[in-house]
Amino acid sequence: MSRHHGRTKRNASLNMVSLMDIFTILVFFLLVSSSSVKDLPNAKQIQLPESSSQQLPKETVVIIVGEKDIVVQGRKIASVPAVMGSKSIEIRSLKIELVRLAKRTVRKTTPDGKPVPREVTIMGDKKIPFALLKKIMLTCTKAEYTNISLAVLRKRDKG
Template sequence: MKQSLRAKRMAKHHRRMNQAPKLNLVSLMDIFTILVFFLLVNSSDVEVLQTDKSIKLPASVSDIVPENNLVVMVSAEDIVVAGQRVGSVASVLASTEDKYAPLETELKYQASKARPLTEEEKLTGRPVTIMGDQTIPYALLKKIMATCAAADYRDISLAVSQTAVSDDAQGAEG
């Protein structure tokens, strides 16, 4: 007996519905490949400085990203250069000199381990980032900056936590 077109179509539909479903992996692999490339491209712009729990950085709206260079961390109690403790904040504040000798010695030692300066760097000095707690006094920061300059680290950057620009600040700028 001959089947009608409708009966053939219904039989074909029932056969298709009784089969196990198949998973198309090609499109899934395409999505994951695009996701991996997106993460690789966008992760290179992020610069994270290793911070100490005892240091709370001041807030800023600066858009300039610091370079990866020597870091001088100043907490409420200690001064640390490249992970090495060089002195206490109390001893720096108690000193009457404009510079702090142990910090200058450590900075000169770090400079001796680094590559030679280029002609441009000879004019600007070696780069250094000072990561100071927001509660440290200005006199301490001034002594640390003077010590860095004396040790030929004159390209000084201050580490801050980036915050969004408020509407009031944008109105004042424009």
């Protein structure tokens, strides 16, 4: 009986090396898994069109086009009525903002030495006029954003 009581009187110890290894692995796992999720910003006033596309969104410059405003990366750039009333084929304030954002990032090159095309995603309400969308897309190309994506909602499969 005295043998059993002797076990409980010893001091318990934790192996700190193993514990630190586990926490290090956990931290790396959480960092990797959280950086792989890329969601587009949610604008409640915008109702996106639907599409059957299976491609996931990438992290790019986001232009949100609502009924009243054009917003780039959270900053209001222009009002839709003013842009629609303008006779210009491009939106000057949008071009200035896109060029400013392009200057802030380092432009990568392909193995050939060519610059990697800049990317932009347009989140436009499904009711915006095509003339407005055309002006925005033309302005993006003039600001050297050549890969233009349109954000859409994925259609649900029937079945």
